Amino acid sequence: MNELIVTLFALTLVKATPIIYAALGGVISERSGVINIGLEGMMAAGAFTAVVASFATHSPILGLAAGIGAGALFGYLLAFAATRFKVDQIVAGTGINLICAGGAAYGLVLLFNQPGASVQVASLGSSYWVLVVLAFALAALLQWVLYRTPWGLRIRASGENPSAVVSAGLNPLLLRTYAVILSGALAGLGGAFLSIGELNLYSDGMTAGRGFIALAAVIFGRWHPVGATVACVIFGFFEALQYVLQGQIAWLPANAMQALPYIAALIALAGVTGRVRAPAADGVPF
Amino acid sequence: MKQSAVAALLAAVCAFACAGCGQHRGPAPGQITLGMVTDVGGLGDRSFNDSAYRGLLRAKSELGAYIQVLQSRSAADYQPNLIALTNLHYGMVYAIGFLMGLDLDSVAKQNPAQQYAIIDAVVDDPNVVSITFREQDGSFLAGALAAMVSKTHHIAFLGGQDIPLIRKFEAGYIAGAREIDPSIRVDVKYAGSFDDVAAGQELSNLLYDGGADIIYAAAGKAGLGTADAVKSRQGCYMIGVDSDQDGLVPGKVLTSMVKKVDVAVFVVAKALRDGHPMRGHVIFGLKDGAIGLTDFRYTKAAIGPANLARLKAIETAIVDGKITPPDSREALASFKPVAL
Numbered sequence: 001m002n003e004l005i006v007t008l009f010a011l012t013l014v015k016a017t018p019i020i021y022a023a024l025g026g027v028i029s030e031r032s033g034v035i036n037i038g039l040e041g042m043m044a045a046g047a048f049t050a051v052v053a054s055f056a057t058h059s060p061i062l063g064l065a066a067g068i069g070a071g072a073l074f075g076y077l078l079a080f081a082a083t084r085f086k087v088d089q090i091v092a093g094t095g096i097n098l099i100c101a102g103g104a105a106y107g108l109v110l111l112f113n114q115p116g117a118s119v120q121v122a123s124l125g126s127s128y129w130v131l132v133v134l135a136f137a138l139a140a141l142l143q144w145v146l147y148r149t150p151w152g153l154r155i156r157a158s159g160e161n162p163s164a165v166v167s168a169g170l171n172p173l174l175l176r177t178y179a180v181i182l183s184g185a186l187a188g189l190g191g192a193f194l195s196i197g198e199l200n201l202y203s204d205g206m207t208a209g210r211g212f213i214a215l216a217a218v219i220f221g222r223w224h225p226v227g228a229t230v231a232c233v234i235f236g237f238f239e240a241l242q243y244v245l246q247g248q249i250a251w252l253p254a255n256a257m258q259a260l261p262y263i264a265a266l267i268a269l270a271g272v273t274g275r276v277r278a279p280a281a282d283g284v285p286f
Numbered sequence: 287m288k289q290s291a292v293a294a295l296l297a298a299v300c301a302f303a304c305a306g307c308g309q310h311r312g313p314a315p316g317q318i319t320l321g322m323v324t325d326v327g328g329l330g331d332r333s334f335n336d337s338a339y340r341g342l343l344r345a346k347s348e349l350g351a352y353i354q355v356l357q358s359r360s361a362a363d364y365q366p367n368l369i370a371l372t373n374l375h376y377g378m379v380y381a382i383g384f385l386m387g388l389d390l391d392s393v394a395k396q397n398p399a400q401q402y403a404i405i406d407a408v409v410d411d412p413n414v415v416s417i418t419f420r421e422q423d424g425s426f427l428a429g430a431l432a433a434m435v436s437k438t439h440h441i442a443f444l445g446g447q448d449i450p451l452i453r454k455f456e457a458g459y460i461a462g463a464r465e466i467d468p469s470i471r472v473d474v475k476y477a478g479s480f481d482d483v484a485a486g487q488e489l490s491n492l493l494y495d496g497g498a499d500i501i502y503a504a505a506g507k508a509g510l511g512t513a514d515a516v517k518s519r520q521g522c523y524m525i526g527v528d529s530d531q532d533g534l535v536p537g538k539v540l541t542s543m544v545k546k547v548d549v550a551v552f553v554v555a556k557a558l559r560d561g562h563p564m565r566g567h568v569i570f571g572l573k574d575g576a577i578g579l580t581d582f583r584y585t586k587a588a589i590g591p592a593n594l595a596r597l598k599a600i601e602t603a604i605v606d607g608k609i610t611p612p613d614s615r616e617a618l619a620s621f622k623p624v625a626l
Contacts, residue, residue, distance in 0.1 A: 116330015205481035254448040254476035
């Protein structure tokens, strides 16, 4: 029994971690007024670039840094499209998802000469636990920054009322750009956690919708870093639970078990709607 | 400023799209033409789709065929890809994977003059040859081998999606294990996806931690996660699937249950070249060499000659019809080990 609890606990954290990074990215981006639907693609970019850098340098730490950098780069691309060109953010984010998935698939052929999956590279190994702890630490830090620092206030103001930010003598577009770059960097870190933290390779489709689950976690967490993190942990818990329960209850097929986290998410979402309110200028170009 | 940025972006996109355009040439007159639509797993899964592609490459080198492959990113790509190849009037259009069954059926009905082949599904149209495999036979051998080698009398199965096709692997595997050790424990889990490598790894760790010392991973790319999980474990093994995955973690992959989709793809192409294209439902199995285990090149010593001889006897019994491996959970329930 104790063993089971330890297993569930550990698996919950591991399942939640990559989603937490992406969700924190989603929170900061939306708080600044930019909906980042490209989280999934930025995760894939981070996962792929981390593997490439680790392959080239044999250093998973440099791989991690490169993954963060790649995410930040696509964050900048989204910020540029959203602030300079005032492109519809949903369209721009979807474009980033397509570019990243396709670019990584093409990169596999170019760099490793094999489509589908990369070769195995140097990974963080067991020290990936540091990243699990870091995810929770970052959630607390971001909560503090957003609600207890002037910079956080300015970011939130950009997402609520950008005109007010201008009248305070600041540039909301610049603030949004910073926030979305940070958002991409966090999503990239989440992707790198998957590819060279838990595993040691990049494989097409390995992000498997985690970026979109992170988006749901942002809403469920009511655009708060800690709230979104709690949502990710709940999702991770039900995912871990269905892993453990599969095959234990004869009459319940695996397909029904696999639906468990999503059913839990639906119930949770239905329970909190009505009380949630997005930042007023979320997704509105300024 | 704005214009130049857009122009630069356009140029980059064009360069991206055109990389590799150089070698594109149309088919020569008299050449047989083969098109293929892969499943979402795509080329590089080192499994099912790669195996089909090898068959196509063999047709290119041995039959001088002109080949083209379109990859499907999602299920929404199946029909457009099939129609694209149909419009090129290829001699044969292959649909790789059971998921394409419905799409192929509607495309084939609209294009009665075009020949199609589908792997792993039965599509009942006169211009489609349906190819399925007796995966349960090879999985039975995999299960028997796992039961012989297991020290804990506890083995496991990791599936991709819980669908009838993968249950053929599951049922055959469990029956094979019971043939050797009727009281053996077989844990079964499904990743819910053929792409989610992390899920494959996490579930494999659960299964190994739970006491199983061999996992048969019939899970596409998610099976790469099993390879990652077994890498650092002493005395544990995995069994690969579809393609020869023995080299994934040399010495830790006991064997692979090879489904030689390439054999089937090639046989269909050859029949086309010889002027009598195949029709109807064709089933490939142990007998045709299209299903079987690998040659154990890294694990022969760990398995031992006595077990290999026993395995050979079981294979003969299946080919001779003395053992009929079950192909569903229902059939597994009524399976009784056969005394050899």
